[in-house]
Amino acid sequence: MAARMGLMYLPEETHMSLTRRDFLKTSIAASTAATVGMPLSKEALAQARAAERDWQWDKSVCRFCGTGCGILVASKDGRVVATKGDPKAPVNRGLNCVKGYFNGKIMYGKDRLTQPLMRMTDGKFDKKGKFVPVTWEQAFDEMERQFRRVYAEKGPTGIAMLASAQKTIPEGYAFNKLFKAGWRSNNIDPNARNCMASAVAAFYSVFGTDEPAGNYDDIEYTDTAILWGANMAEMHPILWSRITDRRLGHKNMRVVNLTTYRNMSSDIADLEIIFKPQTDLAIQNYIAREIIARNAVNWDFVDKHCVFVTGPYDIGYGMRPTDKFAFPAEKDIQAKELRVKLDRDEAIAQRRTEGEVVEQKNTANPGAHWLITFEEFKRAVDPYTLDFVAAMSKGDPDEPLDQYRAKLQQLADLYIDANRKVVSFWTMGFNQSVRGTWVNEQCYMNHLLLGKQSQPGNGAFSLTGQPSACGTAREVGMFAHRLPADRLLPNPAHREYTEKQWNLPARTLNPHIGSFYGKILRDLEDGGVKWLWVAVNNPFQSHPNINHWLKAARELDNFIVVSEAYPGISAKVADLILPSAMIFEKWGAYGNAERRTQVWRQSVPPPGQARGDMWQAMEFSKRFKIKEFWGEQRVPGLKVAGYEDGKLPSVLDEAVKMGYSPEDSLYKVLFATPNNLKVRWPDPVAKGRDNHIANLLGDGWFPEKAIWQEYVAFGRGVGKDLADFDVYYADDVRGLKWPVVNGRETHWRFNEQYDPYVKKGAGFQFYGKLFKAIPTGDLDKVTDPKPVSVADKAKIFFRPYAAPVEQPDANYDLWFCTGRVLEHWHTGTMTRRVPELHRSVPAAVMWMHPDDARKRGLKRNDLAWLESRRGRIQIRVETGGRNTMPKGMVYAAFFDEGVLVNKICIDAACPISKESDYKKSAVKVYKV
């Protein structure tokens, strides 16, 4: 019997519920009627190992979540034959989660797309036609024809791309450049908008630079892990295995799970706090109040490295400002975009009067903020007493208030204990909220007040959802407002720098921020966007309130291209489907949540006519000349110093002076530049692996490497340093955490001991450059608009509690929350084609409290209608299993295209980050 050393400190009587002997008596294993189940014999095993001798092994990265586990991919005869966790990968140390183990099967679903499909009737494109296989040439011909039609009619704002944090870094860079430099359109935004945008907005506002200070080793250094709306046991299982390891093996380790319903992360937690949706805003302020009341502010740290700030409260809810497109049932909630009546809790939390009607007058600049004094800050958090916060935030109606109060106190104790290191982890519970940016800022607030930030085992750690949200979306700046390495389109110096790097004439880049992800879909609905390219994401399943977008896609005069590996919902509503190569069929790089950049080679060729997205971008760009875009262009709404209103200037004369010909193709100017053509394929770094994109482009360059080397220049010297391409491909490298300076990675940012960017003697230096000159004011307003420098400081924000825009009422009487399950990735297009994963969770179910079910005449497995103001779906009821819902709330995951839960969800968003709130819709449930 193995000793469970790690559990020895736990009370003996609770160590096991049954003794081993008792258990065996009753267990099925006690039977001796054994007949089957023999594993491989020794000979068979030896045979299998011998068969592996001619396998080709490649280091690679898991295709799924933001953890970024290293894997090894085995291939033979052009097919992947196995994958396994990479024992040398520091992230996962050989382990994978249940879906990570199946990376090897995701490419082999039987309905893999291998040929472009276009809607046609009688051999011609027809929006109402059926899908017919076409050649790439035919596909691009129509795509080009439609592009030209829309660009001529609407200019750069009429086209758009819904991009992805699952693209590789070079793919993201290439598409970003094609849109912004080539087509002069900023309408490119990734699904990371719905995943990480609130985290990004807070990194910018608090630190002036994106991405976490810490790394995963914080788990082994800390003695307190506090989860805020992060069900890590299901969503970041390998990080959870590390937390479990720490929890079971270290007697002082404590784990807290703050959540709106009981989930798998509660099973290992010492303290579970079930709070009411969105009251995390109030709980954070209660902790801040306690820190001050207990005289626990780390003044040495705060005085040297922090300032206090606040911003406007009445910032709207990220909905449309008009009800023109709203379904009749949506209009009451939509009206709150303009004005809301404060409820009692908001009134107390914002030092206002209950019932006051408040105009949402700060929607234009919701992220504005200004300096306040500590005294003002203290006055702001003063209403957040234990009594107030406990009463308004308790999420389980059946939990006694005294017990819940005690839990909040324990939470404050854990944060404040001077002998305790604390890491706060969060993901979508924070980020996907109409106040997502605020609650991110609040988490830093408490870590900064305590001085528990940017040290091993101490820090607020924003986890990412997708495999390259950090690498591809954030670092590359593939957003409607961003450029590579923390640069922003509205900033003239950043545009100028980028134009120089890209060898563009001055003022080629469009200074007008493009449409964010959700707005691109709204633009499709109101006719603003008429040509849409979707790649590596599935918006017509994954974006909230899809009844609007499905209708817009199919019933309006627009052209939708979807690059996909499988026919998901977005492909079904497309006009043209382009078959894409999947991860191990191309070269690539991903950046994970701890700033670790990891790479892989092409292990196997893509099937049939499937081709990498990078090739799709570059090959399509060959069809266009700079003269078609670099002349004067209309951009409605553009109003920027140095530009005529509503217009982008012609830069063609300047281009000619720079040596370009107006006839030059975008391919030549943006991608196959003289410098890039010098990076030749084949290259020894390939170690004999192929590159279908280099082969297809056919002009002898190595696009992934050339693009990489072009890209890394943006981050060098500004704290975002990436190493050269070949460094990451070295056999002994398992990714490197940026900034990589003089060949060394950085483990903790902003800390002199670890970060080469911190000045000697500074101790800590929050050197991010964005939003570091701000006005001064009081809790309500700016009193002195003159910008004051807060260089090298982190900002401690006061942000108040605000009520969710939609809440249960007499008609829609339940909260609805959506998210993922452990066994499936996002919309299930890959994992549901792996039989083992499909069979483990074959359909989305609705978790519900048994009493809530009973009240509606429902029981487990019954079919129910789930209905909101936006639509209704049918779903099976689950009253047991891994989640335990408090009364008044239901949960269903969004992976199942047969159960489209996003027909239910509200598309309200954080007005600062524009990230959708998937966690708080009001619904009703009734028997079918």
Add this chain to the structure above:
Amino acid sequence: MKQKLLLLATLSTFALGSAALGDLAILDDSLGLSPVSVFDVPAPEAFEYLDTDPKVAGVLPRAWEDLPPQIPHRAERYLPINARVNKCLECHDEPDKIGKKVSGKPTPMSEAHYVRDGRELTLANNKYVCTLCHAPQTEAAVLVGNTFQGAR
């Protein structure tokens, strides 16, 4: 329609003009894992986890050697696993029997789950939550099939 898709996959390596493929036109509704219109609201099937007895039904096949086995029996009676109770270990924690699977007996956890301390094997704490890697299976039909072929 799935047959047509299969055919497509087969034909895809050939350069075919659209004219020759006119009869292969695919209705969008028929695509994907839920072959109905995106505007429809289908009723999902209920599902149950396999209530088989692995003593009789055996263990489930693995796609390749290093894959964690799927759980070949209902698991909910052994869940949840918490810091104090892990009922899976009651049957599968058999460090003396690693690699010595006996037909009809629970499969002993592999050596990868343990750390060696001298002569004694101790369960590695990072492998404690079994369901992170092992999942039970339902009887649900496969949606589209998978052409993966392992070495065996």
